[in-house]
Amino acid sequence: MVWGAAGRLLLAAGLGAAFEALAGWLLRRAAKASPPAVREVLFFPSRVTCVKELLEEAAAAARGVSSSPRGPCACPLPHGESALGRLLGRLLSSPRCSGQAVLLLHRRGVRVRVVTDTDYMALAGSQIGLLRRAGIQVRHDQESGYMHHKFAIIDKKILITGSLNWTTQAIQCNRENLLIVEDKDCVNIFLEEFEKIWDDYNPAKYTFFPKEEKQLLKDKAITGAKLEVNK
Ligand SMILES: [Zn+2]
Structure with a gap:
């Protein structure tokens, strides 16, 4: 049947065209260098x-x-464009971290882990309570030194690091820098450090009020030193 033959022919032609398009696409894809890895620098304050x-x-x-x-x-x-918008966009682009973005990712089923300084746990304006109430795991230091890192890792793939404290104050007022890179070696080194800190700050290891104790000891030492000087 002419109609049937024409139909098959059309079909074959259609498939042929589809294969050609697919082959062409695959070839172009193979020929193209792998997509450029993420490498972006942001400066703050941001409008x-x-x-x-x-x-x-x-x-x-x-x-x-x-x-x-x-x-x-x-x-x-x-x-329009801003460093704040670009940072937020980068965080939210994770297919699988400021408060709203972190909450959104958490609700989306992304496993979010946050490590912060003890002082930030209850600071006025801190989003930590909000995150914890939402069920996000948060751990904090219990050392006299500050937990002064400022980095984030997305999907074990992208590292965001720099001087920026993840606070509204820093984003809007401070001069800060942020480097966003997709670099396996860098990410792995930071990931290892994160896991080490995460384990160090395991609540099972907490001893309570070490800061006050340390401060008391320090005060005593200073008083002692002063007394000695005054002798
Ligand atoms: Zn608007």
Whole structure:
């Protein structure tokens, strides 16, 4: 049958074209160097821009839908590029970390672990309580020195490190730098350090009030030294 032959022919032609397209795509993909690894530097302070769209997109992605395009946002904040927006975008782009972003990732099923300085556990404006109430694992130091690291690792793949404290104050007011790199060797070194700290700060190992005790001892030593000087 002419119609049948034409139908098969069409089909074959269709498949042929599809294969050709697929082969072409694979060849182009193989020929292309692997996509450039992430290497980005951000400087702060950043102007505060609206991040509503970023958060909405991420929330929609979490639900497995694409966010419906809306009209221009009516909020009073400026809209457009900013270091803050780029940082947030980087955190939220994780397919599988500031408070809203971390919460969003947690709700999306991403395992989030946070290590912070003891002082930040209960500081006014600290988001730590919020994170803990949401069920995110948080550990803190119990040493007299500060937990002064400022790094994040995403998906064991991307390292974000620099001078930036992950606080609104630092983002908006301080001069800070942040380096974002996709580099296996760097990531592994930082990952090892994170796991070591995570284990060091295991609550099972806590002794309570070491800071006060240390301070008391220090005060005593100073008083002792003063007394000796005064003798
Ligand atoms: Zn807005």
